Amino acid sequence: MDLLEEYRRATFxxxxxxxxxxxxxxxxxxxxxxxxxxxxxxxxxxxxxSAQLAGAEAQLRALIEHDPSDHYAHHVLGRTLERAGRFREALPHLRLAAAMNNHGDYADALRRVETWLGKNDDGRGPQA
Structure with a gap:
């Protein structure tokens, strides 16, 4: 298998x-x-x-373990946890990403999760 060619195909x-x-x-x-x-x-x-959030989380945690200063990996991990409804777990990663890099998307995601947690004390999502 030609890994570079497969990577190019995957990117496409x-x-x-x-x-x-x-x-x-x-x-x-x-x-x-x-x-x-x-x-x-x-x-x-x-x-x-593709909403395979467990797979995304595993890959992002591996990236962060290898390079804890990877702000993008922290951001996407935070977004993954947010999407899974795990707001309290998302918050530290979103805060780190926003602190490491002044990017509008990072600040927006952080505000969204902080607002959500402020409105829903338990941090588990909408109440039934």
Whole structure:
């Protein structure tokens, strides 16, 4: 298998709106090259975009373990946890990302989760 060619194909699938196809191509690349942060990040994004949140979380935690200063990985992990309704767990990652990089999306996500937690004391989401 030509890993570079497969990565290019996966990128094309991802950019064409097929995150599931991208993930299928990226999984064996990450297995073959576990230290390749760019491939792991794209796999995490493919999982996130296809609502495979557990997979996204696992890839993002691996990225953060390797490089705790990766603000983008913290942001996407926070967004993944937010999307899963795990607001209290999302908050520290979103705060770190916003502190490390002054990016509008980071600030917006942080505000959204802080507001949510302020309105819902238990941080578990809407009340039934």
């Amino acid at each position: 699938f991802f950019e064409s709106g097929d995150p599931l196809g991208a993930a299928r191509l990226l999984e064996p690349i990450v297995a073959a090259e576990p230290g390749n942060a760019a491939v792991r990040q794209l796999l995490a994004r493919a999982y996130f975009n």
